[in-house]
Amino acid sequence: xxxxxxxxxxxxxxxxxxxxxxxxxxxxxxxxxxxxxxxxxxxxxxxxxxxxxxxxxxxxxxxxxxxxxxxxxxxxxxxxxxxxxxxxxxxxxxxxxxxxxxxxxxxxxxxxxxxxxxxxxxxxxxxxxxxxxxxxxxxxxxxxxxxxxxxxxxxxxxxxxxxxxxxxxxxxxxxxxxxxxxxxxxxxxxxxxxxxxxxxxxxxxxxxxxxxxxxxxxxxxxxxxxxxxxxxxxxxxxxxxxxxxxxxxxxxxxxxxxxxxxxxxxxxxxxxxxxxxxxxxxxxxxxxxxxxxxxxxxxxxxxxxxxxxxxxxxxxxxxxxxxxxxxxxxxxxxxxxxxxxxxxxxxxxxxxxxxxxxxxxxxxxxxxxxxxxxxxxxxxxxxxxxxxxxxxxxxxxxxxxxxxxxxxxxxxxxxxxxxxxxxxxxxxxxxxxxxxxxxxxxxxxxxxxxxxxxxxxxxxxxxxxxxxxxxxxxxxxxxxxxxxxxxxxxxxxxxxxxxxxxxxxxxxxxxxxxxxxxxxxxxxxxxxxxxxxxxxxxxxxxxxxxxxxxxxxxxxxxxxxxxxxxxxxxxxxxxxxxxxxxxxxxxxxxxxxxxxx
Amino acid sequence: xxxxxxxxxxxxxxxxxxxxxxxxxxxxxxxxxxxxxxxxxxxxxxxxxxxxxxxxxxxxxxxxxxxxxxxxxxxxxxxxxxxxxxxxxxxxxxxxxxxxxxxxxxxxxxxxxxxxxxxxxxxxxxxxxxxxxxxxxxxxxxxxxxxxxxxxxxxxxxxxxxxxxxxxxxxxxxxxxxxxxxxxxxxxxxxxxxxxxxxxxxxxxxxxxxxxxxxxxxxxxxxxxxxxxxxxxxxxxxxxxxxxxxxxxxxxxxxxxxxxxxxxxxxxxxxxxxxxxxxxxxxxxxxxxxxx
Numbered sequence: 001x002x003x004x005x006x007x008x009x010x011x012x013x014x015x016x017x018x019x020x021x022x023x024x025x026x027x028x029x030x031x032x033x034x035x036x037x038x039x040x041x042x043x044x045x046x047x048x049x050x051x052x053x054x055x056x057x058x059x060x061x062x063x064x065x066x067x068x069x070x071x072x073x074x075x076x077x078x079x080x081x082x083x084x085x086x087x088x089x090x091x092x093x094x095x096x097x098x099x100x101x102x103x104x105x106x107x108x109x110x111x112x113x114x115x116x117x118x119x120x121x122x123x124x125x126x127x128x129x130x131x132x133x134x135x136x137x138x139x140x141x142x143x144x145x146x147x148x149x150x151x152x153x154x155x156x157x158x159x160x161x162x163x164x165x166x167x168x169x170x171x172x173x174x175x176x177x178x179x180x181x182x183x184x185x186x187x188x189x190x191x192x193x194x195x196x197x198x199x200x201x202x203x204x205x206x207x208x209x210x211x212x213x214x215x216x217x218x219x220x221x222x223x224x225x226x227x228x229x230x231x232x233x234x235x236x237x238x239x240x241x242x243x244x245x246x247x248x249x250x251x252x253x254x255x256x257x258x259x260x261x262x263x264x265x266x267x268x269x270x271x272x273x274x275x276x277x278x279x280x281x282x283x284x285x286x287x288x289x290x291x292x293x294x295x296x297x298x299x300x301x302x303x304x305x306x307x308x309x310x311x312x313x314x315x316x317x318x319x320x321x322x323x324x325x326x327x328x329x330x331x332x333x334x335x336x337x338x339x340x341x342x343x344x345x346x347x348x349x350x351x352x353x354x355x356x357x358x359x360x361x362x363x364x365x366x367x368x369x370x371x372x373x374x375x376x377x378x379x380x381x382x383x384x385x386x387x388x389x390x391x392x393x394x395x396x397x398x399x400x401x402x403x404x405x406x407x408x409x410x411x412x413x414x415x416x417x418x419x420x421x422x423x424x425x426x427x428x429x430x431x432x433x434x435x436x437x438x439x440x441x442x443x444x445x446x447x448x449x450x451x452x453x454x455x456x457x458x459x460x461x462x463x464x465x466x467x468x469x470x471x472x473x474x475x476x477x478x479x480x481x482x483x484x485x486x487x488x489x490x491x492x493x494x495x496x497x498x499x500x501x502x503x504x505x506x507x508x509x510x511x512x513x514x515x516x517x518x519x520x521x522x523x524x525x526x527x528x529x530x531x532x533x534x535x536x537x538x539x540x541x542x543x544x545x546x547x548x549x550x551x552x553x554x555x556x557x558x559x560x561x562x563x564x565x566x567x568x569x570x571x572x573x574x575x576x577x578x579x580x581x582x583x584x585x586x587x588x589x590x591x592x593x594x595x596x597x
Numbered sequence: 598x599x600x601x602x603x604x605x606x607x608x609x610x611x612x613x614x615x616x617x618x619x620x621x622x623x624x625x626x627x628x629x630x631x632x633x634x635x636x637x638x639x640x641x642x643x644x645x646x647x648x649x650x651x652x653x654x655x656x657x658x659x660x661x662x663x664x665x666x667x668x669x670x671x672x673x674x675x676x677x678x679x680x681x682x683x684x685x686x687x688x689x690x691x692x693x694x695x696x697x698x699x700x701x702x703x704x705x706x707x708x709x710x711x712x713x714x715x716x717x718x719x720x721x722x723x724x725x726x727x728x729x730x731x732x733x734x735x736x737x738x739x740x741x742x743x744x745x746x747x748x749x750x751x752x753x754x755x756x757x758x759x760x761x762x763x764x765x766x767x768x769x770x771x772x773x774x775x776x777x778x779x780x781x782x783x784x785x786x787x788x789x790x791x792x793x794x795x796x797x798x799x800x801x802x803x804x805x806x807x808x809x810x811x812x813x814x815x816x817x818x819x820x821x822x823x824x825x826x827x828x829x830x831x832x833x834x835x836x837x838x839x840x841x842x843x844x845x846x847x848x849x850x851x852x853x854x855x856x857x858x859x860x861x862x863x864x865x866x867x868x869x870x871x872x873x874x875x876x877x878x879x880x881x882x883x884x885x886x887x888x889x
Contacts, residue, residue, distance in 0.1 A: 056691050060698075105873060111690040112633035113873060115698065116824050120866040123821070131859045240817060244702055251695060280710060287703035294696050295684050 005462040010180050013258045014173040017042060020266065021165025025158060032157040036164045036229060038269045040222045043168045045249035045265025046175050046258050047218035052247065053255030054184060055211035056191040058111070061102060061118040062246040064125035065216040067238035069095045069223025071129065071136055074144045074233055084147035088167060088224045095220015096213045098125075103212035107205045122243050129235040141234030144227045154228070164225050171221050176258050178214060181456025182466075185438050186447055187211055189431040196429035199391070200422070200505070201414045201447040210449045241283070248290045254300030256433070263301045340404055342368040344545055345390070345421075345513055350399030352385050352569075359385040361569035362399070367513065372539055372546045374556040374577065377566030378589060384517075386566070387549050391423050391515050392416055403513065417445040422506040423515035428498040432491025436482055436501055439490050440473035443505030476508035477501075479541070480534060496527040500534070507538055516548045520555055528552070532559050553590075557581055565589065603733045605854040606847060611739050612822075613846020614746035615805050619823030620830065620838035621750050622797030627832040628757075629766040629790035632693045636677070636701035638820030639708075640795050644670045644802020645811045646708060649717045652806075659722050666803050667796040674795025675788050682791070683784065705816040712811075719806040738807060746804055747839070753797070754835045762789060825865045829872050831879020840881065844868075 017039055024035030044062060051057050069091035076087040105117045129136050136142060147154045147163070154163055178184060190197040190207040197204055227233055245268070253264020272282045297304055345367040352360040360382045367373045377383050388394035390401055392413030401408045403421055416422070422443065431439050446452075459466040477483050480500040485493065490501055499519060506514045519535070520528045532555060538544060550556045556563065557577035565573040565580060567589050573580050580586060619641060626634045647669060648662040677700060685693050723737035757763035765786050768776035777783060801819065809815065826845045830837020845868060852860040872879065 058691060058694055058698075105870060109873065109877070112635070112694050112824075113828070113877070115635065115694055116633075116821075116828070117869065117873065120821065120825075120862075120869055124863055124866045127859050127862055131857075241702075244698065247695070248699070284703055284706040284710060287699045287706060290699040291681060291696060291703065294692060294699075295681065298688075298692070 005467075007180070007460050007462060010176050010460050011173065013046065013176045013262055014169040016262060017169045017172055018165055021161055021169075024161050024165075029157045032161045033229075034270060034273045036157070036161045037226075038266045039161075039164050039168045040226050040229075041246075041249065041265035041269035042262045043171060043222040043225070043265070044219055044246050045253060045261030045263075046172060046179075047215045047222070047261070048246060048250040049253075049255060049258055049261035050175065050179060050184075050187070050218070051211045051215035052250045053257075053260065054179065054187045054191060055208055055215075056110075057106060057208060057211065058115040058247070059106075059118045059212075059215075060115055060240065060243045060247060061122040061125070061216075062219055063238040063240065063243035064122045065095045065098055065219040066223035066226065066242075066246075067125065067129060067235060068098050069220030070227035070230075070233055070238075071223075072220070073224035074142060074227045075135065077145060077147070078142070083149075084228075085149060088221060091224030092171075092217040092221040095223070096217035098220070099212040099214075099216025100209065102216075103209040106212055107208040119240065119243075122240055126235045126239060136235070137233075139234060139236065141232045144231055144233050147228045160229055164229070167225055168222070171218060172258075172262075175214065175218055177460040178453060178456050179258055181459040182441070182447075182452040183210070183449070183456045185434055186442060186452050188433050189442055192431045192433050193429050195393070196425065196431065197442075198412075198414045199417070199425075199429075200442050201417045201445050202442065203414055203448070206449045210453075245283070245286055248286055250300070251290050252293050252300055254302030254304075256299070257302055260300050260302040263305075267301070340369055342366055342371075344369045344371075344404060345547065346400065346402045347386070347390065348400040350386060350389060350401060351397045352382070352389060352394065353397055358569050360389070360396070363566065363569070363571050365564045365571060365574070367545050367547050369512070370539070370543045370545050371562065372535075372548065372560045374548045374550065374560035374563040375566065376550065376553065376556055376563065377572075380568075381566040382569040383549050383566050387515065387517060387547075390547070391517075414447075417509060417511070420510075420512040421515070422509060422511045422513075424499070424502040424506050424517055424519060426518040426521055428495065428502055430490045430493075430498050430501055430505075432489070434490055435487050436477060436490050436493070436504075437470065437473050437486040439501055440476050440504045440508050441469055443476070443508040444469055444472065445509045473504075473508055476504040479507070479538065480504045496523050496531070499523060499531065503534065503538070507542060507544060510542065511544060513545045513547065516546055516550075518550050519548065520550065520552055528555055535559060553581065600732060601854075603731075605850050607733065607735065607739065609847035609850030610843060611742050611808070611846070612850065613843035614743045614750075615801060615808070615842070616822040616826045616846050617750055617839040617842025618746045618797060618801045618804065619819050620826035620842050621753055621835055622794040622801065623823050623827045624830075624832055624835050624838045625753070625766075625797060626790050626794035627827070628835075629769050629786050630682075632690060632697070633824065633827070633832065634791075634794060635694065635697040635820060636674075636704060637794065637798050637823060638816040638818070639701040639704035640670050640674055640798035641802040641805065641819045641823075642705060642708060642811070642813070642815040643673065644799035645719070645806040645809075645815055646712070646717070646802070647799070648803040648806045649719050649811050652719055653717070662803050663800070667799040670799030670802070671792040671794075671796030674798070675792040678788050678791035682787070686783075701816060701820065705813050709813045717811040719811065721807040742804055742808065746801075749797075749800060750835075750839050754839075757835055762786075762793075766790060821865060825869045827879075828869055829880060831881045834879060834881040837879050837881030841879075 020035055020039060024032045048062065051059055072094040073087040073091040076082040076090050077084055102118060102121050106114060109117060130139050154160055186202045187207050190202050190204045194204045230237065249264035249268055250261050252268060254260025268286065272279060275282060293300060343366055348364045349362045350360050351362060363386050375383050385394060389396045392408065392411060396409055403419055406419055455466065474486060477486050480503050482497060482500055482504060493501060520531055523531060539546060548556060548560060560577055562575065563577045563580045564571050565586050572585055573583050623633055623637050644666050647666045651657045651662040652659055681696060681700060685696055721738035723741050725737050727734040727736045728740060765781040768779065768781060769786050822845060826841035827838055829841030829844055845865060848864050848868060849861045852864040
C-alpha cells in the first residue's frame with residue numbers, strides 16, 4: 001500500500017504522438033511532412049480540449065495564439081539570436097500571456113459574447129501583425145531560418161518530424177497530466193456547476209483563466225514548432241477561418257478527453273491531404289461534419305470508439321479495486337473547537353433588504369458544537385436569504401455572522417471550506433460529468449489552481465498525498481453507503497443517491513459544521529427516514545454540527561435538537577422542537593389557528 | 598473642414614444604417630430564442646448574392662430584388678431552423694452557438710464554391726446627379742440606403758410593439774413556460790423569428806450589395822458589425838440595435854478617416870470590449886436585470 005504507483009495511462013497520448021512520428025519516419029518525404037503538420041494539429045486539438053471541452057469556453061482566437069507563438073519564436077531567433085529550443089518556451093510563455101489577457105473578458109462571458117470577443121481579438125491580432133511591418137514584415141511575411149539544435153541544422157522532412165514529434169510529445173505529456181489529474185477534474189467541475197464549485201473552494205474565474213492560459217500556451221508552443229516548417233511566416237496563414245476550423249478539432253474528435261483532441265486534430269489535418277483532388281470542398285465538408293457531429297454524435301469520435309469498444313469488450317474489466325478502508329473510531333471534536341460550546345456558529349441581528357422588502361430583520365440564532373439546529377418557516381419567511389448569507393452566497397446589510405469566532409461577513413463562499421464549514425444544496429449540485437469518487441475528492445478542499453496543478457503531477461507520479469486523498473474520499477463514500485458506486489458517473493445516480501453523494505462531499509473534509517439546504521426535498525418518501533438516520537449517524541460518529549433548512553416538519557422535528565422558526569424576516573420562536581411546534585404563534589403561522597388572547 | 602467632416606459622418610451613417618439593419622435581425626432572433634445567430638452574416642451574404650443574380654445576371658427590374666430576396670432568405674433561415682436548430686432545443690447555449698457558427702461557414706463556403714473568383718459588383722439603384730444639402734454632396738444611392746434601411750428598421754420596431762407576433766416573442770423571452778401556457782407555440786415562434794431574422798438579413802444584403810460588392814468576406818464583416826451593434830444597444834432592444842449600428846458606423850468612419858484604416862476594426866473591438874465590461878446588458882436594455 002505504501003509503494004508508489006505512477007499513473008502510466010497518462011503516458012498514452014504522448015506515446016501516440018511518438019508512434020505517429022515513428023510511422024512517418026518509415027515512409028517517404030511527403031508523408032513525413034504531413035505527419036509533422038498533423039502532430040502540430042494534434043497539439044492544438046488537445047489544447048482546445050482543455051478550454052473548449054473541459055472549460056466549455058468557445059474560442060475563435062486559436063489562430064492568433066498560434067501566430068503569436070510562431071512570430072515570437074521566429075523573431076527571437078532572428079533578432080535576438082536566442083537558440084531555437086529556448087524560443088519554444090518563450091513562445092509558450094507569450095501564448096500564455098495572450099491567453100491571460102483574453103481571459104479577462106473571457107471569464108466574464110459565456111456563449112455568444114465569448115465567441116465574439118475572441119473573434120474580434122483574433123481579427124485585431126492579425127491586423128496588428130500585418131500593420132507592424134517594421135517588426136513582422138507585414139503581409140509579405142518573414143523568412144524563418146532553419147532551426148539549429150546542438151550544432152545541427154534541421155532542414156530535411158525527416159529531421160523536422162523527429163524534432164516536432166519529440167517536442168510535441170513532451171508538451172502533450174504535460175497537458176495530459178494536468179487534465180487527467182486534479183486540475184482537469186476541478187476545471188470540469190467549475191464549468192459544470194459554478195455554484196457548487198465555488199462552495200467547495202474552486203474559483204470558477206481562476207480555473208477558467210488557467211484554462212485559457214494552459215490552452216493558449218500550448219497553441220503558442222505548437223505555433224513555434226510550425227514556424228520553421230512553413231519557411232515563410234505571414235499573418236494570413238492564421239486567419240479567422242483557421243481559428244474556426246481549429247475549434248472543429250475537439251468537437252469532431254470528442255471534447256471530454258485528450259484522445260478526442262488528438263483524433264480530431266490529427267484526423268482533420270490529414271484528411272485534406274488524402275482528399276487533394278477535391279480540396280475545394282474541404283471547408284464545406286468540415287463545416288457540415290461539425291454540424292452532423294453536434295446533432296447526432298455529441299460525444300465526438302472518441303466517444304463513438306469508446307462505445308464500440310464497450311460493445312465488443314462487454315464490461316469485462318471491473319474498475320480497479322480500492323484499498324479496503326481502515327475502520328475508524330468516532331472522531332473526537334478537536335480541542336480548539338470545544339471552547340465554543342454553544343457558540344460554534346453565531347448569527348446576531350442580521351438584516352437584509354431587497355429594495356422595499358425587508359427579507360431578514362434582525363435574525364439571530366446559535367448552533368452549538370456537535371449540535372443539530374433546524375430553521376423552519378413558511379415560504380417567504382426569509383429562511384433562504386438567511387441561509388445564503390451564512391453560506392456566503394448573499395451579502396448581509398448588517399449584523400454579525402461568526403463561525404468559531406471568525407467573522408464570515410465579507411468572506412467569499414469558497415473560503416468557508418477552509419474554516420471547516422461546508423454545505424449541500426436544495427437542488428442537488430453534484431458534478432455530473434465526474435465519477436462519485438472524483439466528486440468527493442473535490443470536497444476535500446485545497447482547490448486553488450496552483451495546488452491542484454501540483455496535485456495533478458503528484459497523482460501522475462503516484463505520490464502518497466494523492467493515494468491518501470483517494471482513501472479519505474472512499475471512506476466518506478462508504479459512510480454514506482455509496483462505496484460500490486465510487487467509479488460510477490455522478491450524473492447517472494438516482495436523486496436520493498445524489499443527495500448522499502452531496503453529503504459525502506460535504507463531510508470528507510471533516511468540517512465542524514454542515515449547512516443542509518432542504519436535504520430531503522424531492523426525495524422519495526421511503527428514503528427520507530434513511531437519510532435522517534444517515535445524518536444522525538454522521539453527527540454522532542464525526543461530531544459534525546448541522547444547520548438544517550427544511551420544509552418537512554416531521555423530518556426536522558425528529559432530526560434536530562433545537563429549532564428556530566422564522567416568519568416575515570424575524571425569528572419568532574426558538575427552543576426544543578416539540579415545544580416550538582406546539583407554540584401558539586407557530587401554529588398560527590403554519591395552520592392559521594387563532595392565537596388565544 | 599466642415600465639408601470633410603460632414604462627408605465622413607455621412608459615410609458613417611450610411612454604414613451605420615446597414616449595421617443597424619443587420620443588428621435588428623440578430624435582435625429579432627435573440628429576443629425569441631435567446632441565442633445569437635452566427636449564421637446571420639452568411640444569410641446577408643446570400644441576400645447580396647441573390648440580388649446580384651436578379652439585377653445583374655438575370656437583368657430583372659431592381660425592385661424585384663427588394664421584393665423577392667427577403668422572403669427567399671427568410672425561407673432558407675426558417676428551413677435551417679427546422680432542420681438543424683430544432684434538434685438542439687434541449688442543448689445548452691454553448692452547443693447552439695457552435696452549431697450556428699458552422700452553419701454560417703457552411704453557407705459561406707457553399708457560395709464560395711459556386712462563385713469562387715472575384716468580387717461581384719452590383720449597380721446602385723439610383724444613379725442620378727447627387728443631391729446638395731447645405732454644401733454637402735449626397736449621392737442618391739446614399740440617401741436611399743440611409744432612408745430605406747432606417748425606415749425598415751422603424752417599421753420593424755412598430756411591428757414588434759403592437760403585433761401579436763412581437764408580443765409572443767417578448768413573452769417567450771420573458772418566460773418560455775408561461776408563454777406556452779398562454780397558447781404560444783415554441784416551434785411556431787422560433788421558426789417565425791428565424792424567418793424574420795433571415796428576411797432582415799436578406800434585406801441587409803440587398804441594401805449592401807451595391808455599396809461593398811458581393812464576396813465571402815461579407816459574411817464575417819456583417820456578423821461582426823451586427824453583433825457589435827447589438828451588444829452596444831443590448832440584444833433585447835430593437836431601438837438599441839439602431840442606435841448601436843449608427844454609433845458603430847460613425848465611430849468606424851471617423852477612425853478610418855482621422856487615424857488609419859487599420860484602426861477601423863480596432864474600433865469595433867474597443868466598443869465591444871468597453872460596453873461588455875461596463876454594461877454587458879447593453880445601453881438600451883429593457884430591464885435593469887433580474888434577481889436570481
